[in-house]
Amino acid sequence: MKNSEIARVFHDMADLLELKGENIFKIRAYRRAAQVIEHLPKEMAIMLEQGEDFQKIPGVGDAIAKKSTELIKTGKLEAYESLKAEFPEGITRLLEIPGIGPKTAPLLSSELKITSAAQLEEAIQEGKVADLFRMGDKTAQNLLHKIEAMRRKDQRIPIGQALPIVEDILSSLSSLPGVKNMTSAGSLRRFRETVGDIDIMGTADNPENVINEFVAFPVVKEIIAKGPTKASVILAPGLQADLRMVEHDSFGSLLQYFTGSKQHNIALRTKYQKKGLKLSEYGITDVAHDRLEKFATEEAFYKRLGMQYLPPEIREDQGEIELSEEHAIPRLIDLRDIKGDFHAHSDWSDGNNTIEEMALAAKNEGYKYMAITDHSKGLGIAHGLTEERLKEQVREIRGLNQKFKGFRILSGMEVDIRADGSIDMPDHMLAELDCVVGAVHSSFNQSEERVTRRILKAIENPHVDIIAHPPSRLIGEREPTAVDMEAVFKAAVKYKKALEINAMPSRLDLKDIHIQRARELGVMLAIGTDSHIAAQLKLMRFGIGIARRGWCEPKHILNCLSLEKVLAFFKR
């Protein structure tokens, strides 16, 4: 059983316990454990095999450790099953409707036999809901609006779609007169792979004017709420955006608060509460003297607590608070550390630009090298190269390299790892190349055993240097393959192969927790943009963002090495 499934059980249990009216702190304990387990870099099933103590996981004590063990060993949990049996099927779905909490859901279920948003809508229209205890006409009508908004608003969208939209908004807002600060917060700033809504924070001499300009932007489809300091809107792609204008002198604590994560903030507040400090979005209050200190910057806020500044990407309550107090947060990788790209296509296969155009674009990024990795013939739809054409391409690249100074095009190929793990290009051809990227493009539904063996076989091939996106997922579209990542990481270390962090916003694969675990085990990671047009080289920043979430320093990333060291790693 995977961590994500274990986490879902505990999340569900928390909901059910809440409906039952259990102790709120018990419920929170289940939620916290679920959240921690979901983001654990290592599978608990493997920890169990290796005899590790679950109680070392923060938020996991005796009871949840035992329950986790039961889940892993039997695939079921007695306590969960009996808890579920106490409630009508589907009641937890009601909790997903905004405005419906643990008190209203049982009320709707027991009084009106409602278990879905559609049924609730109907009951409201028939006037049944307004008559319930502590409800009323206004509450019922608001619920109707919220259900509509929930349908209109799309689910979480990939950061690759959200970020450009937000950057446009930010640049428009920043250019307004009187604006001092303007930045995004929330999961977007922490660079999560998907974002649910957009938070923007700013300060200005005339905040009301800024709000008025904001709601009039063409990208705004609908205004949900608008006041003197805050506006909520729905943007054209079905994304909610909140703009908050605050005082200059408390911008730091507000930005810190709205950047989150929620878990990070709760952990921080709990910790400093014990030391007599009350943390809030307005600043820090010394409880003994009842004096509020304000902070204009996040740096000042963390400094007041004796902490090292924390990059937003790692504020997830996964040990960063303690390390920051010890001033032991490593310097995370940055776009400026990147010396090259290991995954790019040209018009020789399914790319749009010539090799020379791609190389010039890479040189413009300040890179020292770039691998051209067109598809192999296995991928018919992508005009994969035959042996003859690959030989021609190698010759062309040799010629082009004569023209460049201080920049090298690496001859490469993205070869197809067939269903049986074989490579669709003979070894003697691969031996001619600087850099071979192996990737899975078919048979995504193989069993865990088969897909894992398939990828291990590719790793063992002495000519393959990098394995691209092993889980081969597409965010929101295609589920990851069942591959056993732990086995892949160990093989990559053993055979000294790099694993790719694919920077395409629809992939971001490896994902953050995979990166963390791979890094712990000593796997070298290579960021590839998978560019099919020159402009996509700019996608590198998405790879960087996800790598930062995986706590990567330059030493963990192949792209930060000099050309000589890269070639030595490839043993060419």
Added chain:
DNA sequence: GCCGTTTTCGGCCCGACTGTTTTCAGTCG
């Protein structure tokens, strides 16, 4: 249910908003 450089028991993040209420419950972020 978890946790401890004040605690193995007694705490558990903080504040805002809304609507139904006459002082607060419920929900949210």
